[in-house]
Amino acid sequence: MTKNLLIHNGTVVTPGTLIPRGSVFVENGRIAAIATSPLPHPARLAETVINAQNCWIMPGIIDMHSDAIEAELAPRPTSRLPYDVAMHELERKLIGSGITTIYHALSLADWDSLRWMRQTEMVRDILNHLRAFARESDRLLTHRIHLRFEVANLYAVPYVREVIQSGWIDELSFNDHTPGQGQYRDIEQFRHFLVSHRHLSREEADNLLESRMQHAKVEWDVLEELAGHARAAGIPLASHDDDTVERLDLLEGWHGRICEFPISLDVAQEAKKRGFYVVMGAPNVLNGASTTGNLSAQEAIEAGAVDILCSDYYPPSLLHSVFALVRTGLEMSCAVNMVSLNPARALGIAGDKGSIEVGKEADLLVVGTLKGEVPDVKSVLTRGRVVTSVVRQGR
Incomplete structure (x- = not known):
C-alpha cells in the first residue's frame, strides 16, 4: 500500500458541506487532512496523486443489505456456480459501483424451496466461504454478513444462536414473509408473482400460499432470546417489512435500532419518531415505486422518514439513487450520507467508516458524470489503497 496519497482538485463531499476544488490527503490508510487549495504540506510530497478535476470526492458506499451474492451464485434458477468464481466476480462488480463495505444478506428461509441458496445447510456453507474469502x-x-432469519424456519434456531455467539455475523434481522401481512399483505398480488415470476401453475401457487399461511413460527420468547444474544454480542438488530406499529413495539422491546422496508408511510414516520434508523431500497428510488406496491421510497424521503438506502437486489442502484435524489433537489451531502455515514452509524462502524473526516479509514471514491447526470466511478480507494482507477494520476 502507498504510504501517502493525495486526491485533489475535486469537490469534496463531507457530512455537512461541499468543498469545491478540495483535497484529501491520505497517510497510512487513513485520512490525514482535508483542505482547499493550496495544498498543505506534506501533501505536496505525496507518493501518488490523483487529479479529480470536474469530479466528486466522496466516501465509499456502505451497503447494509444486499442479496447480490444469490444472483451471482445462481444466475439461472438451476445453475450453481463455484464459490470462488461468484465471490471474485461479485467483488469486482461492487467496486465498480462504488461499494467499499458490503453486508451480504443471507436468508435462512427453508420454505423457499425454489431458491437453493436459502436452505439452512446452504446458508451455512455460503457463510463459511464468505468468511474465509x-x-x-x-x-x-x-465484506460482512447480514443474517436474515425467517421466523418460520424453526429448524434454524440452533444455528442462529451458534453464529451469534460465535461472532460470525455482523447484522441480524428477523423476517416474516407469511402471505397476508408485511411485504405480501396483498395475497392476490403475491399469487400473481408466483405464477408470473416463479412459473408456478395457479394450483401450485394456491397450495404454496396455503402451506405458508399455515406454517408454524418461532415463538416470540425465542426471538427475544436471540435478540438478547445479539445485543450482548454487539450485533445490530433489524426488523423487516414492518406493516404495523405493533411490529415496531416488538423491535423496541428487543432493543433493535433498524427498521428495514416499512410498508406504509405512517409506520416509517413512527419508526423515525422512535429513533430507529429507517431503511429503504435504492431500486425503489430509481423505479419510482415499490415492485410489490408498498411504500414509495421517494415519497418517504420527501416526508423526511428515511435515513438509509440499501441496494437490496441491485448494487449499482445506490450510487445512481444518490444522483437521482440530487436531481430532485436533495443536497448532495444529505444524499451521500444515506449511503455512507447513516448506515455506518446504524451498524456501529462510524468511528472508522462512512464519511470524509480526519482519522477515518480512507475508503474513498472519485466520481465523474456522463451527460451531466449519470455517475461514473473513476477511482476507488479502500483503506488508502487504490483498487481501481481510470482517472489521470498527476498534479
Missing part, C-alpha cells in the same frame, strides 16, 4: 489479504473491499 473476507479474511484474504488481497480483498478489494470490506
Whole structure:
C-alpha cells in the first residue's frame, strides 16, 4: 500500500458541506487532512496523486443489505456456480459501483424451496466461504454478513444462536414473509408473482400460499432470546417489512435500532419518531415505486422518514439513487450520507467508516458524470489503497 496519497482538485463531499476544488490527503490508510487549495504540506510530497478535476470526492458506499451474492451464485434458477468464481466476480462488480463495505444478506428461509441458496445447510456453507474469502489479504473491499432469519424456519434456531455467539455475523434481522401481512399483505398480488415470476401453475401457487399461511413460527420468547444474544454480542438488530406499529413495539422491546422496508408511510414516520434508523431500497428510488406496491421510497424521503438506502437486489442502484435524489433537489451531502455515514452509524462502524473526516479509514471514491447526470466511478480507494482507477494520476 502507498504510504501517502493525495486526491485533489475535486469537490469534496463531507457530512455537512461541499468543498469545491478540495483535497484529501491520505497517510497510512487513513485520512490525514482535508483542505482547499493550496495544498498543505506534506501533501505536496505525496507518493501518488490523483487529479479529480470536474469530479466528486466522496466516501465509499456502505451497503447494509444486499442479496447480490444469490444472483451471482445462481444466475439461472438451476445453475450453481463455484464459490470462488461468484465471490471474485461479485467483488469486482461492487467496486465498480462504488461499494467499499458490503453486508451480504443471507436468508435462512427453508420454505423457499425454489431458491437453493436459502436452505439452512446452504446458508451455512455460503457463510463459511464468505468468511474465509473476507479474511484474504488481497480483498478489494470490506465484506460482512447480514443474517436474515425467517421466523418460520424453526429448524434454524440452533444455528442462529451458534453464529451469534460465535461472532460470525455482523447484522441480524428477523423476517416474516407469511402471505397476508408485511411485504405480501396483498395475497392476490403475491399469487400473481408466483405464477408470473416463479412459473408456478395457479394450483401450485394456491397450495404454496396455503402451506405458508399455515406454517408454524418461532415463538416470540425465542426471538427475544436471540435478540438478547445479539445485543450482548454487539450485533445490530433489524426488523423487516414492518406493516404495523405493533411490529415496531416488538423491535423496541428487543432493543433493535433498524427498521428495514416499512410498508406504509405512517409506520416509517413512527419508526423515525422512535429513533430507529429507517431503511429503504435504492431500486425503489430509481423505479419510482415499490415492485410489490408498498411504500414509495421517494415519497418517504420527501416526508423526511428515511435515513438509509440499501441496494437490496441491485448494487449499482445506490450510487445512481444518490444522483437521482440530487436531481430532485436533495443536497448532495444529505444524499451521500444515506449511503455512507447513516448506515455506518446504524451498524456501529462510524468511528472508522462512512464519511470524509480526519482519522477515518480512507475508503474513498472519485466520481465523474456522463451527460451531466449519470455517475461514473473513476477511482476507488479502500483503506488508502487504490483498487481501481481510470482517472489521470498527476498534479
